[in-house]
Amino acid sequence: MTSTAEALDVVAGVSVAPATEVVINRTLHIDGIRCRFGDPVWDLSAAIEDRHSAGQAVHWEGFPTPFRHACKLYLFALLNIVDDPPRLDSARSLYPHIKTILGELVPLRRFAIWLADMGVTSFGQVSTEHLDGYLRHVTETSGVSAGSKRSALQAVKRLHAYREALPPHCRLPAEPLWGGASARGLANYESSWGKPNTTPRIHPEVMEPLLSAALMVTRTVAADLLPAARKLLAMRRLAHQIAPDIRRAPTRTVSLFDTTKAQLDCLLAALGRNDASLPGIRTGGTTSVDLKGLAVGGWLNYTELKRMKETSVLLAKHGLPIDVDMLRVDTFSAIGTHRWREDPVGASALVDLLRHVTTACFIVIAYLSGVRTGEALNLRRGCISRDSKLALTLMSGHQLKADEQRRNRSPATIPWVVTDETAHAISVLEQITVSDLLFPAFNMCSQERFLFGATRTRTPGSINTDITSFIGWFNRDIAPAVSHPLIGADPNGTIQVPRLRRTLAWHIVRRPGGTIAGATQYGHLHTQMIHGYAGGADSGFLDDITFEQFLHRAEIIHDDAQRLVGGEHVSGPAADEYRARIERARTFAGLTVTTKSQVANALKNPDLQIHHGAVVTCVFRRATAACLEPSDSSAEPFWSRCRLGCVNAAHTDRDVASLRQHVRALQRDLVTLELPEPLRQRIQTRLIEHRKALAEHESSRPPTTPQQDGEDE
Known part of the structure; x- marks a missing residue:
């Protein structure tokens, strides 16, 4: 006896089954990430070109059960219908971008929940009365911004626009939705598109010492730290590469002793194969292994490493040479008439300082180039080039808010013209990043950075936090030591990264002769930015x-x-x-x-x-x-x-x-x-x-x- 095969829904010309890949007709930017229609979570990060966006996965358990399958089919249509897709009147692109789609899933889920509360179990059962009721529900709700109301209505309008591309049980009524009125008009939403930038500037008395501090750190502090930092990160990379399974297992499931011993044995063997040395420290006339440095560089638990007897046995067994102060910094440059630090920097402190160096580099790059936050966060190794004929330093990268024609051009043809200070900051990052991305996500030496640092960047929110931390550290540890002005509190609140771009425009117009660094002035910077490539680039x-x-x-x-x-x-x-x-x-x-x-x-x-x-x-x-x-x-x-x-x-x-x-x-x-x-x-x-x-x-x-x-x- 044979059973009849279950009929499959057809969307975008594809018979959709649980094993069907979710992203078929879009470019994938990350290898190895493929989600299937039947998966409870759809990770769409591979289809997003810029790497700084958070929330790139769809968790379907949050959608009401009666509508979950239909919403999956609708999202499948949004992702894969890219040739002559349905378009809203307000659309500025040929088809919705992934981040636009992700942004509309929350209001779509709320719409589905509202329908379920009304006793409706499919989009095919929705009537014009239901839609009018939802319109009143959205527009008459108090305490909700016009922008949020517009987003709620826009999600429904897009679902209606795609009705012919969906199976019958997923289709809203055919009549013009809400009389054909726009979501913006229904919500009384006044768009900021095309309006002048109203982002508050950073006060000059705050911006000037902040930029000066960032330049000081990228030049002098970074130069002192980089030799030890390169060695530390090289050892840490090796430690993650050779780590045994027990080291990668959740700590609650394995013995700390067994984990540390296995990791140390594998690490020492790998160092020997690479003719590498152990970090050392000299106390008086005695040279010994720097166990703290070894713990940080080798992904080891310092307390257990110091306690267990097997440590000395394994060190003696492998007999590796010792490099004194390999992962320590004890010589510091003078800034003015005073050195910026007196106490030695061990491996743990070095990791913390590298976070501040990264933040300083971001401030220099984002401010002096005038690029958007996301454009700075998505910069990659090798983005700097120089044109000897034009005597220009150029920075290439992924441009946001650019039309498709410009976006499809080679990055080499759409660079930003930047200062030497910007190029130097990028060269610093290239020495301390573990992947092509200059601002990878996660903590400096974490396992996640080595695993996912090539595909995820820091988010704007984390950079905001880093800037606040940087200011506190500089005012506490550096400014008093070198008699540098303190970075004061800004009248408009904490410094958010989009404010850097607006502040640069103010300085270019108001203080064209103001010195940025050395002989570079804002007037000169303006000339660079409008020269040739930069005028078209941004x-x-x-x-x-x-x-x-x-x-x-x-x-x-x-x-x-x-x-x-x-x-x-x-x-x-x-x-x-x-x-x-x-x-x-x-x-x-x-x-x-x-x-x-x-x-x-x-x-x-x-x-x-x-x-x-x-x-x-x-x-x-x-x-x-x-x-x-x-x-x-x-x-x-x-x-x-x-x-x-x-x-x-x-x-x-x-x-x-x-x-x-x-x-x-x-x-x-x-x-x-x-x-x-x-x-x-x-x-x-x-x-x-x-x-x-x-x-x-x-x-x-x-x-x-x-x-x-x-x-x-």
Whole structure:
């Protein structure tokens, strides 16, 4: 007698059985991770290109039993229908990304639970009345954000959009869902897409010592630690590779003595095969094995290693050479006039310090490159290259929020232009990472890092915690020792990594001459970032810079207007145009900016083209700018070629005060310095120009305006 084969559901042209692989039509980025339809947990991490995302597995036991199979079929459709899939009106990609899908599973589960509570046991039983009831349930619930309500409704709308791709028992009613209204409109959700970045900046008095501390650690502290760190990590890697089964077993199931003895015996044999040494320590005139260092490097329990008699027996049996201070650091560089540490660093402390070094490297890389948090966390070994013709240092990596055309290009063609400090931080990480990923997840020497460090990165949340820990450590252990300013508390709360990118944009616009490190300045950094590759590689960061430029201009206009009302005098060829632009531009004080394009258009407004220099104000008009050549296309003045006689020039009382100081400095140079005659003549010519500008400013001052303090030149 034969039995009839059970009919299988067909989705995406596949007859789905328990043994069917879950991901068929998407690229897999990790080998060896394959989940089946019948599995209670679907691990989708292999299909996610960036490695910093948490929650990459679906646990089906959380879904109500009547809907579990249908939800599995729906997720199978989402994953594998990639050619002409159903799309929502708001979709910006050809098919939903894995992280989008995972994000909608929680609201999908809540929808299924609500249906089950209503007595419904399949999506095929859902009526329009049920859907209207769920809409009221979502939108009328108090204490829930509009964004959460929008997500809840969006999950149902996508399920409805896929109805024709699913078996009949998985289909919602065919009628247009909720009259065809969008989830955003139904939830009264105002999207932030396309709006200027409102992430709070890190206060300059916090950011400057934080960056200085990070650079100090990546340069000096890391240089002292790296020799011992490389040896420690090499031994630890070997220890994990040769570990016997008993060492990998749960500790509650095996004897600590047997585990330590077996691991030590295997480790010593492996060290012998590799002509390696044991870590040593010298006390007085006696050299002995550094058991603490051996325990950390060899993945051994130190207490048991020190206690058991077999330790000395096994050490003598293998007779390995001893390398004194192999896993210790006792020589420290000076920062300024003091060394950053006095006490030796053993293997355990070295592991803790390497965590701080990694954090310092992240701060330098993320801040000075302007890349997004996820882009920094997904950087890999070998991401730095140099273009000798362009004299640029380039950093390549996986770009987030990029369109498919750019994403599919070779990383070599889409690098970010970065500073030497960034490249150095990456070189430090390449010496202490155990895989290609520069920021692998899990603790520094843990078994998980050696097993999964090639596939998982640290999460943004863990990096936030690391930065807080780094600040505490630096303020406690390093700053007092080398007389470095403390890293203060930020007025806007703890430092979150997305704030680094916004803060860099602020510094580039507000402090272009501010020194980052050595000869590198923010103005130079801006030039690098918009040079060639970088402008196309991450236009999002340039949007942040544009927004900061707009805010800066608006604040300047407001200040200028207040000063004019207060009686500030303005002279020079462009004085009348200066006053007229200020009067017209005062309307920006009441402007509500809602989109990035609105910012860009406002920034092009001629009334905002007022630029304050060191001793002159430029009321910029490109056609009459003496600083520009006919071939120049710049929309701003070229200050290094500024001419005081330019028709775009105006002098405020602030400019005149600075001009007087400059005149005094030039006069002192003529008297006190032995100057070549051509330079002396140039200074005298400049003095004539300056005195003329000062005289014209005072002679044109209205009689009713109080005289500016200070003597006439």
